[in-house]
Amino acid sequence: MKLNYTVSIIIPIINEIISLKKTLLIINKIPIKKEFIIIYSEKLTNKKTLDEIKKIKKKYKDLKLFKQKKPYVGGAIMTGIKKCTKQYIVIMASDLETNPYELKKMIKTSQKFPDSIISADRWVSGGKFKNYGLLKFLANFTFQKLLKLFYKNEILDFTFAYRVYPHKALKKNKFYELRHGFALEMLLAPIKRGYKVITVASTWKSRSEGSSSITLLSYISYLRVLFKYL
Numbered sequence: 001m002k003l004n005y006t007v008s009i010i011i012p013i014i015n016e017i018i019s020l021k022k023t024l025l026i027i028n029k030i031p032i033k034k035e036f037i038i039i040y041s042e043k044l045t046n047k048k049t050l051d052e053i054k055k056i057k058k059k060y061k062d063l064k065l066f067k068q069k070k071p072y073v074g075g076a077i078m079t080g081i082k083k084c085t086k087q088y089i090v091i092m093a094s095d096l097e098t099n100p101y102e103l104k105k106m107i108k109t110s111q112k113f114p115d116s117i118i119s120a121d122r123w124v125s126g127g128k129f130k131n132y133g134l135l136k137f138l139a140n141f142t143f144q145k146l147l148k149l150f151y152k153n154e155i156l157d158f159t160f161a162y163r164v165y166p167h168k169a170l171k172k173n174k175f176y177e178l179r180h181g182f183a184l185e186m187l188l189a190p191i192k193r194g195y196k197v198i199t200v201a202s203t204w205k206s207r208s209e210g211s212s213s214i215t216l217l218s219y220i221s222y223l224r225v226l227f228k229y230l
Contacts (some may be wrong), residue, residue, distance in 0.1 A: 005032040006109055007164070012073055013040055013094040015049045016209045022200075023092070024060060026100040031109060036063040037083050039076040040092075074175070074221075077161075081170050089165045091186070095207040098162040106200050108162045111153030111156060116196045118164040119187065123156035126201030143222065145161045150230060151188070155197055159183050159222060169195050180214055181221030187206035188229040 009027065012019055024036060050065075057063045066083055068076040077091060088110060092098040102120060110118045121127055123144060129137060140159070146159045150201060161183035169190040177185045191197065 001031050001108065001111065005107070007090055007107065008035050008037055008080075008084035008088070008167075009087040009090040009092065010037045010039065010077060010084065011092055011094045012068070012080065013038055013045045013049070013053075015046055016095040017049050017052045019096045019207065019209045020053075020094040021056065023094060023096065023100045024056065024063075027103050028060065030104050032107065033086070034062060035084075035086060036060060037063045037080045038063060039080045040065065041068050041071075041076065043071075052210035053062065054076035070178055070180040072182075073180060074178040074185075075224055077182055077186070078175055078178075078187055081175075084167065084171075089167055089170055090163070091165070092162050095133070095209055097204060097207050098204055099205065102162075102200070102202055103164075106162075106164050107199060109200055113196075113219055114196055115166060116198045117169060117187070117190060118223065119155065119157070119197050119199050120160055120162035120202035121157040121199035122202050122204050124199050124201050127157070127203065129204050131206035134175045137165050139219075140152070147184075147226065150226065151191070153191070153197065154189070155199060155204075157199070160202065160204070161186070163187070165190070166195075169193075177221055177225050180218040181223075181225040184222050185229070188225065192229060 022040060053065055066079055068079040070078060106118045122129055173189045175185055
């Protein structure tokens with residue numbers, strides 16, 4: 001791997017501390033310069049979790065902890081983007097739904113295509129879902145096909161937020177969507193500015209810790225973003 005490649009890794013957390021420890025242990029082995037940007041919720045993250053993260057900081061000298069400024073997962077990511085200092089930005093989850101073992105492959109791809117966004121894709125050949133639920137699977141499939149009608153792109157998975165971005169692809173955009181639709185907005189906005197997206201097959205596995213916060217309003221947020229960027 002290129003020694004001059006540096007990356008900020010944004011990981012929002014509520015209370016998934018066991019999964020966070022596993023995630024950090026795995027991605028810390030990737031031989032690049034990195035910083036971990038952990039974003040917590042003042043309202044939802046409990047004291048026990050914060051105490052554990054403070055202990056973890058003693059092990060990872062480049063781990064930084066910040067309180068999110070706006071609500072919901074999109075608000076956490078927006079806070080994280082403002083705190084990043086490295087050449088590239090990774091967005092991933094703390095609950096292992098984004099497979100940390102895949103990040104090394106994504107970063108290698110990013111190094112080959114330094115001006116592109118590298119997006120984990122569950123729908124390309126080699127990608128898969130585990131324990132996703134039939135209704136969610138069908139809803140996701142239908143929405144991805146809808147998006148393909150509007151955006152003639154090689155992307156098959158527009159709503160999976162596991163990605164590696166050139167720093168400027170995110171820093172020079174202003175984002176608005178706070179709910180789960182942020183994942184779509186943070187792809188469409190850079191595409192509108194001319195960024196290319198390269199997909200890497202990814203396996204999604206249901207979390208073993210914590211619970212999903214997605215609601216009907218979360219699904220509506222995807223539609224808000226879709227119509228905004230038409």
